[in-house]
Amino acid sequence: MRPSPRALVPVLLCAALAAGCRSHEGDARGAQRLVLRYQPLGPDPAPFRALVAAFERESGVEVELQALPNAADLAHQLLVTSLGAGGEDVDVLVLDVVWVAELARAGWLADLSDAFPPARVREEFLAGPAGAVVQGGRTYAVPWYVDVGLLYYRTDLVPEPPRTYAALAAAIRAAQAEAPGIAGYLWQGRQYEGLSCNFFEALWGYGGTALDGERLRLDSPAAREALDHLRGLVADGLSPRSVVTAAEEDARRAFQEGRAVFMRNWPYAWPLLQDPASPVRGRVGVASLPGAEGPAPGALGGWQLGISSRAPAARRAAAARLVAHLTSPDANAVLAIAYGRNPARRASYEDPRIRAAAPFIAALLPRVEAARARPVTPYYMLAGDALQGELSAAVSGLRSPAEALARAQAQADAIAGVAR
Amino acid sequence: MSPRSAWTIALPYLAFFLLPLGWLALTSFWPDAELARPLPSHLTLENHAAALSGGGLARAVLNSLLVSGATAALALALAAPAAFAVARLGVRGGRALLGGALAISMFPPIATAAPLYTALRAARLLDTLPGLVAPYTSFSVPLALWLLTGTFRALPVELYRAARVDGCTPLGAFRRVLLPLAAPGLATAGLLVFVFAWNELLYAVTFLTSPSRRTVPVALALFGGEFRDPFVVLAAASTLATAPVVAIAVLFQRRVVAGLTAGAVKG
Amino acid sequence: MGAALVAPAGAALALVALGPLLATAWLSLRHRVPVLGEDHFVGLSNYRALAHDARFLGALANTAYFTAVAVGLELLLALPLALALHHAGRGRGALRAAVLVPWILPTVVAAKLWALLLQPDLGLLARLWPDGAGAVLTRPRLALHAAIFVDVWKTTPFVALLLLAGLQAIPEDLARAARVDGASALRVFRSITLPLLRPALLLALLFRSLDAFRVFDVVFVLTEGGPGHTTEPLSLYAYRTLLRAGSFGLGAAISLVTFLGVVAIGLAWLSALGERSPGEAPP
Numbered sequence: 001m002r003p004s005p006r007a008l009v010p011v012l013l014c015a016a017l018a019a020g021c022r023s024h025e026g027d028a029r030g031a032q033r034l035v036l037r038y039q040p041l042g043p044d045p046a047p048f049r050a051l052v053a054a055f056e057r058e059s060g061v062e063v064e065l066q067a068l069p070n071a072a073d074l075a076h077q078l079l080v081t082s083l084g085a086g087g088e089d090v091d092v093l094v095l096d097v098v099w100v101a102e103l104a105r106a107g108w109l110a111d112l113s114d115a116f117p118p119a120r121v122r123e124e125f126l127a128g129p130a131g132a133v134v135q136g137g138r139t140y141a142v143p144w145y146v147d148v149g150l151l152y153y154r155t156d157l158v159p160e161p162p163r164t165y166a167a168l169a170a171a172i173r174a175a176q177a178e179a180p181g182i183a184g185y186l187w188q189g190r191q192y193e194g195l196s197c198n199f200f201e202a203l204w205g206y207g208g209t210a211l212d213g214e215r216l217r218l219d220s221p222a223a224r225e226a227l228d229h230l231r232g233l234v235a236d237g238l239s240p241r242s243v244v245t246a247a248e249e250d251a252r253r254a255f256q257e258g259r260a261v262f263m264r265n266w267p268y269a270w271p272l273l274q275d276p277a278s279p280v281r282g283r284v285g286v287a288s289l290p291g292a293e294g295p296a297p298g299a300l301g302g303w304q305l306g307i308s309s310r311a312p313a314a315r316r317a318a319a320a321r322l323v324a325h326l327t328s329p330d331a332n333a334v335l336a337i338a339y340g341r342n343p344a345r346r347a348s349y350e351d352p353r354i355r356a357a358a359p360f361i362a363a364l365l366p367r368v369e370a371a372r373a374r375p376v377t378p379y380y381m382l383a384g385d386a387l388q389g390e391l392s393a394a395v396s397g398l399r400s401p402a403e404a405l406a407r408a409q410a411q412a413d414a415i416a417g418v419a420r
Numbered sequence: 421m422s423p424r425s426a427w428t429i430a431l432p433y434l435a436f437f438l439l440p441l442g443w444l445a446l447t448s449f450w451p452d453a454e455l456a457r458p459l460p461s462h463l464t465l466e467n468h469a470a471a472l473s474g475g476g477l478a479r480a481v482l483n484s485l486l487v488s489g490a491t492a493a494l495a496l497a498l499a500a501p502a503a504f505a506v507a508r509l510g511v512r513g514g515r516a517l518l519g520g521a522l523a524i525s526m527f528p529p530i531a532t533a534a535p536l537y538t539a540l541r542a543a544r545l546l547d548t549l550p551g552l553v554a555p556y557t558s559f560s561v562p563l564a565l566w567l568l569t570g571t572f573r574a575l576p577v578e579l580y581r582a583a584r585v586d587g588c589t590p591l592g593a594f595r596r597v598l599l600p601l602a603a604p605g606l607a608t609a610g611l612l613v614f615v616f617a618w619n620e621l622l623y624a625v626t627f628l629t630s631p632s633r634r635t636v637p638v639a640l641a642l643f644g645g646e647f648r649d650p651f652v653v654l655a656a657a658s659t660l661a662t663a664p665v666v667a668i669a670v671l672f673q674r675r676v677v678a679g680l681t682a683g684a685v686k687g
Numbered sequence: 688m689g690a691a692l693v694a695p696a697g698a699a700l701a702l703v704a705l706g707p708l709l710a711t712a713w714l715s716l717r718h719r720v721p722v723l724g725e726d727h728f729v730g731l732s733n734y735r736a737l738a739h740d741a742r743f744l745g746a747l748a749n750t751a752y753f754t755a756v757a758v759g760l761e762l763l764l765a766l767p768l769a770l771a772l773h774h775a776g777r778g779r780g781a782l783r784a785a786v787l788v789p790w791i792l793p794t795v796v797a798a799k800l801w802a803l804l805l806q807p808d809l810g811l812l813a814r815l816w817p818d819g820a821g822a823v824l825t826r827p828r829l830a831l832h833a834a835i836f837v838d839v840w841k842t843t844p845f846v847a848l849l850l851l852a853g854l855q856a857i858p859e860d861l862a863r864a865a866r867v868d869g870a871s872a873l874r875v876f877r878s879i880t881l882p883l884l885r886p887a888l889l890l891a892l893l894f895r896s897l898d899a900f901r902v903f904d905v906v907f908v909l910t911e912g913g914p915g916h917t918t919e920p921l922s923l924y925a926y927r928t929l930l931r932a933g934s935f936g937l938g939a940a941i942s943l944v945t946f947l948g949v950v951a952i953g954l955a956w957l958s959a960l961g962e963r964s965p966g967e968a969p970p
Contacts, residue, residue, distance in 0.1 A: 037629075040642060043470060043650075066629040069641035074625065077930035081626060084721045084935075085538045089546075089629075102933075106722035183808075191913025242807030244914050245824045248647040253456040254808055268647050277453040378723060382932045389742065393915025398827050415932075421872065423776030430771040430782055433764075437789050437844065443811070444792075444800050456809045498699050501692035511689035517697055519953070524704040526897045526949040530926045531942030532707035534935075539706060558703035561696050563894060567852065570886050574856035608852040612845070619793050621904070637793050651803055658796040665791045670784040 032318050033062045036092040037078075039070045039303075047338035055325040061318045072096055072193065076381070083108045083308060091311045091319045095141055095304045097132045097373055098380050103306070104140040105378040110307040112139045115320040128300040128371045129344050135376075141306035142327045143344030145335050148364065148371040149201050149298030151287045152255060152263040152273070154280065157182075161287035165205070165229060168262065168290050172238050175261040183260040185233060186251040189243040191392035196384055197299035198264060199391050200374050202226035205291030211375045215416060216383050219409035225292070227394050227401035234395060244396040256280055264289060266301060270360050271340055286360075288367060300371040302344065336361050342368055379416050386411035448656035455652060470650075471643075471657035479632060480639035481661050487549055487635060488617040491556040492610045495564045498557070500606065503568035504594045508580055518569065521562035529559075533626050540627060547629045555623055560613040567612070571605025572598060611672055618665060636661045708946075714939035722933045733940035742916055743924065743941065749831060750920040750948070754899040757838045761846045761895055762888070768843065769850035783851075790844040798908035801837045805909070824910060827917040834906045834918060838899065846891045853887020854880070893956050897949050921945040 041048055052063050068075045076099060082089045083103070095103065103109050118134045121142065125133075129143035153161050157175040162168040172184035188194035203210060206229075208222025217223075233239040240260075242250070248265055255263040256272065258279045263269070273284045288295035305326055307319045325331065329351065332343035337357045342364055348354060349365040374380060387408045394404035447455070449463040471477055506514035536555055537546070545551030575598055583593035599606075621637035628634060634642070640661070643654050715733055719726045737743045768786065775782050789797060804811050805824055813821025823829045857880060865875045903922045906912060912919030912927075921941060929938030 035629075039646065042645065043473075043653075045474070065631075067631065067642055069625060069638075070644040070646050071641070073927075073931050074641075078626060080721065080930060080933055081534050081537050084534065085541065089541075102722045106724060108722075190911065191915065192911050240808060241822065241825050245807060245830075245910065249649050250806060250809070252647075256453075257456045257809070259808070266647060268645075272453075275453055277451065381722070382720070382934065385927050385932045386742075389912070389916045389919075392913040396825070396827055396914035398915040398917070415934075421770060421774040423774060426771040426774035426776070427782075429767050430775060430786075433768050433771070434782075434785060437786055437840070440800060440804065440840065441788055441792070443804065444796075447800075447803070455803075458811070458814055498696040502696035505689035505692035509689035509692070511693055514689075514693070517693060519957075521696070521700055522893070522897070522953060523946075523950050524700055524708060526901065526946065526953075527704065527708050527711075528901050528922050528925060528942045528945050530903075530922060530929060531711045531939060531946075532704075534929075535707040535710040536703070539703075555703050558699045561699055565696060566890055566894070567849070570890060571852070571856065573886075604855050605852055608848060612848065615791055615845075618791065621793070621795060637795065640793060640796060649799075651799060654796060654799065658793060662788065662792055666784060666788055669787050669791065670780060 034091045034319055035064045037066045037068055037090050038094045039068050041339040047334055051331055051334050055322055059321055088310050090308050091315055092322055093306045095306050097300055097302055100132050100141050101135055101376050102378045102381050104135045108309055109140040110309045110316055116142055125344050126346055126368055128373050132373050132376055133304050141304035142323050144303045144305050144327055145341035146344050146368055147266045147301030148368050149289055151289045153285050154261050154283055155285045156283045157261050162290050163295050164290050169238055172261055183240045184238040185262040186255055186260045187243055187264040188247055189395045190245050190247050191388050194247055195391050196388055201289055201296055201299050202229050204372055205296035214377050216375055216412045219405045223405050224402050230395055231401055297370045297372040300373045382415045383412035444655050445659050447652055448659050450652050452652045467652045467656035470653045477639055477657055480634045480636045484618055484636040487552055488614045490553045491617040492614040494557040495560045495613045496610055499561050499564035499568050503565050504572050507569045507572035521565055525559050525562035529622050551627055556617045560616050564609040564613055567609040568605055571602045575601050711939045711942055714935055715943045717936045719935040720933055733937050745916055746919050746921045746924040750900055753835055753902055754896050757835045757899050758895045760839045761843045764843045765846035765850055768847040769854055772851050773854040787844050789841050794904040797841045798837055798905045802909050805833055827914045830910050831918045834909050837905050849891040850887050853884045857883045896952050900949050
C-alpha cells in the first residue's frame with residue numbers, strides 16, 4: 001500500500017508520544033535517585049517541596065515525587081499493584097495507619113529497626129501511631145502525622161460539652177428547643193472507612209475492644225450497644241437521616257452553615273470553621289468524644305512512611321535518611337504550620353514554632369495522646385470491607401445491629417479462617 | 421420530520437442535558453466556603469486560578485489530547501480494514517472475530533489492571549504515553565470494528581462491484597471508493613473512541629506516575645484533599661478541560677456534515 | 688487477502704486484551720492473598736463460595752436491575768433525540784455538540800455534580816424537594832435509581848450518536864418515495880426507518896447493556912455501594928475484593944462471573960433479535 005498522508009497520522013502521533021518518554025532505567029552512573037509516593041498534603045505544594053529539596057541538598061540524593069490521588073482505597077490499590085508485581089518502582093511509601101500490619105506481614109515493608117529502634121520510636125512518638133508501626137518488636141514504618149476523631153460543638157447553643165451519650169442527647173433536645181429546626185449530631189454514616197472509625201469510637205465509648213489476639217471480635221455486647229447507639233441516633237431523630245450517606249465534608253459543610261449543634265470530625269475542620277467567611281466562626285468549641293460513662297478515645301488516623309522491601313540495599317540506606325528527614329521535629333513543624341497536620345512526635349506539641357503559629361494543634365495533645373488505633377491486625381483490611389457494609393446496613397435500618405454484627409463476625413472469621 | 425419539529429423535540433433534551441452543566445459552570449465561580457448555600461453572595465475566579473496554578477492542567481489536557489487522538493487514529497486504522505474485510509470480503513471467522521472482540525473488550529478493567537501493569541513493565545512502557553495508548557486502542561477496537569462493519573455493510577454493494585469492474589483491486593476499491601463514503605461512520609467511531617480514552621481513569625492512574633504525563637482524569641483526581649473535596653475547583657478544572665474537547669466535537673461535526681453531503685453527491 | 692486485513696486488529700486484541708483475560712481465569716482458580724503470603728490452587732471453590740454469598744447475589748441483582756432499567760431508558764430517550772438531531776437542519780452541528788457535552792464530561796465529574804445536587808440537606812434538589820428527590824440517596828431501596836438517573840443523563844447522548852450513525856446510513860430517497868406514495872410520517876417511520884435502523888438499535892443495545900453491566904464510577908461516587916451494599920454492583924464488589932481486601936483469587940472469580948454475564952447478555956441479544964452481525968439485512 002502506498003503510504004498516503006492520512007496513513008501517516010497514526011505514525012506521527014506515535015512519534016509525538018514517544019518523544020515524550022524517557023528511559024525509566026534510573027540513573028546508574030551518578031547521583032542516587034529515590035521515588036517517594038505520597039498524597040498531596042494541600043493545595044500549595046511549595047512548603048513540602050522545599051522540605052524535600054533540603055534533603056536533596058544535604059544528601060546529594062535526588063528524590064522523585066509521585067503524587068497519588070487522595071483516595072485511600074485507590075492508593076492502597078496502587079501500592080498492592082506495584083508491590084505485588086514485585087518491582088522496584090517505589091522506594092518510600094506513605095502508609096495509612098491500618099495498612100502497616102498487613103503490608104509488614106506480606107513482607108513488602110523493609111525492617112527499619114536498625115535506623116529506628118522500636119524503643120526510640122515508642123519514646124519519641126505518640127503511643128497510638130507507635131503501636132501501629134512497631135509489629136512483633138520490629139519497626140516497619142515511622143509515623144508522619146496523626147489525626148484524631150473530635151467532637152465539635154456550638155458554644156452559643158451548648159454551655160458545656162457533653163461527656164456522656166445521655167448528656168449529648170439532652171444537650172441536643174435543649175438546643176433544639178431553643179433553635180427549632182436545627183439538626184442534632186452530625187457524623188459519618190456513609191458506607192466507607194469513616195463509618196468504621198465512628199463505630200470503633202462508639203465501641204470504645206462502651207468500654208469494648210475489637211481485638212482478641214489477631215482475631216477481630218465484632219460480635220460482642222459492647223459492639224451491639226455501640227451499634228444500637230449509632231442506629232438510635234438516626235432512629236430517634238438526634239441525627240438527621242442524611243448522616244447515613246454523609247462523609248467528612250457533608251458533615252463539615254452543614255455544620256459550618258450553622259445547621260447542626262454537634263459534629264464528629266477530624267481536626268482539619270477547625271481552620272475552615274474559623275474562616276472569616278464561616279457563619280459559625282467564633283461559636284465553635286472542640287472536645288473529646290462522649291462515651292457511655294465518660295469521654296471516649298477518638299479514632300487514630302494519619303499516615304506513616306515506610307520503605308519498600310524490594311528497594312535495593314544501597315537505595316534503602318538513602319531512603320531511611322529521607323524518612324528520618326521527613327519525620328524530624330523540623331518536618332513536623334512544617335507539616336503542622338503549612339498544612340495543619342498534627343505532629344506524630346510528642347515533643348512537637350511543645351515546639352514554640354507550632355505553639356505560636358498553630359495553637360489549635362498544640363492544644364490537641366491530650367486528645368492525640370488518648371487516640372486509639374483501629375484494630376492493628378493483618379486481617380483488618382480484608383475484614384474491614386465486610387464490616388463497612390454491615391455497619392451501613394444497621395445504621396440505615398436494613399438490619400438489626402445484632403444481626404449485622406453477627407454477619408460481619410461470620411465474614412471476618414471466614415477470612416481469617418481461610419487464611420490460617 | 422421538519423427542522424422545526426426536530427427542534428421542538430430537541431429543546432427538552434437540551435434543557436435536561438445543559439441545565440445541570442450550567443449549574444456546574446456556575447459552581448466553578450462559587451466561593452468554596454459558600455457551596456452549601458442555595459446561592460453564592462458573590463462570584464469569584466479564584467477556583468479557575470487554583471485549577472490552573474502550576475500549569476499541570478494545561479499539560480494534562482495536552483497529554484489527554486495526544487493519547488485520545490492516537491488511540492482514535494490507531495483504533496480506526498486497525499478496525500477499518502478489518503471491518504471492510506468482514507463486511508465485503510466474506511472473511512472466514514469474521515463473525516467469530518466480531519464476537520470475540522466484543523467479549524474481550526468487555527472484560528472488567530479492574531481485573532486487567534494488575535496483569536497489564538506487569539506486562540507494560542516488562543515492555544518498558546510503564547509511565548509512558550504509548551503504554552497507555554496500547555491498552556486503550558485494544559479495548560476500543562471492538563466498538564470501532566462493530567460500528568464500521570455496519571457502515572461498510574450499509575454502503576450499496578453495487579458501488580464496490582462497480583469499482584472492481586473499473587479495475588480497482590479490492591484494497592483500491594476500499595481506499596478510493598468505500599473509505600471516503602464511510603467518512604460519517606469513521607467520524608462517529610473516532611469520536612466515540614476518543615471520548616472513551618479521554619475519560620479513562622483507572623489505567624491512567626495505575627500506569628502513569630510522572631506529573632508531566634498525567635491525563636485529565638488523573639489531574640482531576642489529584643485535586644482532592646485527604647478529607648476535603650474542593651468541588652468548586654474541580655468544577656473549574658473540568659469546565660476548563662472540557663472546553664477543548666467540545667471545540668473539537670464542534671469542528672468534527674462540521675466534518676461529518678461535510679462528509680455526508682459529499683457522500684450524497686457522489687452516491 | 689481478507690485475513691491480512693483482519694490480522695492487525697485481531698493481533699492487537701489478542702496481545703493486550705486476551706492475556707489479562709486468561710491470567711484472570713487462572714487466578715480465579717487459586718486462593719491468592721498476597722498480603723498474607725497465601726497462594727495455592729483451589730479449583731472451583733471460589734465460585735462455590737460465590738454461589739452462597741448473599742453479597743454477591745445482591746450485587747448480581749443490582750447489576751442486572753441497573754442494566755435493564757438504565758439501558759431501556761437510554762434507548763427510549765435516545766431514539767427521538769437521534770431523529771431530532773438527524774432532521775434539525777440549520778444549526779444541527781451545534782445542537783449535536785451541545786447534546787454531547789454530558790458524555791464528554793469525565794464520568795467522575797458528572798457523578799460528583801449529581802452527588803452535589805442530590806446531597807441530602809444541602810443539595811439543590813433537597814432544598815426544592817426535601818423528602819423526595821432530595822432524600823433519595825438515604826433510602827436503601829431508592830438509592831440505586833439515583834445512579835440509574837445519572838447514567839441516563841450521561842450516556843443517552845452516546846446512544847443517540849450511535850442511532851444517528853444508523854439514520855445517516857438510510858438512503859433518503861426511500862423515505863421520500865414512500866411519502867410521495869402517500870404514506871404518513873408515522874407509517875414511514877414504522878415501516879421504513881425503524882426496520883432499517885434495526886442494526887444500529889441492536890448495536891446500541893448490545894454496547895450499552897454490556898457497558899452498563901460493568902457500571903462502576905457513578906455508583907462509587909454517589910454511594911460507594913451503600914447503604915448496606917444495596918447499590919453495590921458486581922464491578923464494585925470485585926474492586927473491593929481485589930484491591931481493598933487484596934483477595935485476588937476471589938476478586939478474579941467475581942470479575943470472571945461479571946464477564947460471563949456480559950457474554951451471556953451479548954449472546955442473548957444476538958439470538959433474540961435474530962441478528963447475526965451488524966449491518967446485515969433483517970430476515
